[in-house]
Amino acid sequence: xxxxxxxxxxxxxxxxxxxxxxxxQRSRQGGTxxxxxxxxxxxxxxxxxxxTVQINNSNRLIIENKTAKMEWADCPxxxxxxxxxISRDGESIICLPNQVVVTVQSEESxxxxxxxx
Numbered sequence: 001x002x003x004x005x006x007x008x009x010x011x012x013x014x015x016x017x018x019x020x021x022x023x024x025q026r027s028r029q030g031g032t033x034x035x036x037x038x039x040x041x042x043x044x045x046x047x048x049x050x051x052t053v054q055i056n057n058s059n060r061l062i063i064e065n066k067t068a069k070m071e072w073a074d075c076p077x078x079x080x081x082x083x084x085x086i087s088r089d090g091e092s093i094i095c096l097p098n099q100v101v102v103t104v105q106s107e108e109s110x111x112x113x114x115x116x117x
Contacts, residue, residue: 033068035061036101047087047104058098068102070095 035042037056045053045063052071053061059080060072067085075097083093089106 032105033061033063034103034105036103038099042100055100056098059095059100061102068093068104070102073098073100 031047033045033047035045035053035055042055043053045051047063047066047068050064053063055061058074059070062069062071067087069085070080070083070093073080073095075095077097080093080095080100086093086102086104089104092101092103094101
């Protein structure tokens with residue numbers, strides 16, 4: 001390989017790394033946790049505020065360190081409790097037996113996506 005080939009490869013790698021960092025920074029900007037039960041919004045909470053949310057005596061959600069995690073549920077399978085913490089826009093935790101959906105939404109998320117507009 002010639003010197004110019006190495007320079008070109010280095011520029012491509014640098015551009016790819018910069019794009020990856022930009023995408024990761026953008027995807028981490030979750031600002032609000034929206035909890036819905038039976039399809040109706042139960043509450044909306046900021047990821048910046050540490051708190052414990054009791055959801056209809058069936059689930060307990062912990063919000064701390066800008067992440068949300070289901071700490072406890074009275075359902076038999078406990079899938080939602082074993083789910084990892086969520087913090088990025090669009091991530092969710094779902095408890096099917098109790099019909100609880102916890103979703104992270106970015107503060108600048110538009111109501112419609114690009115296709116629906």
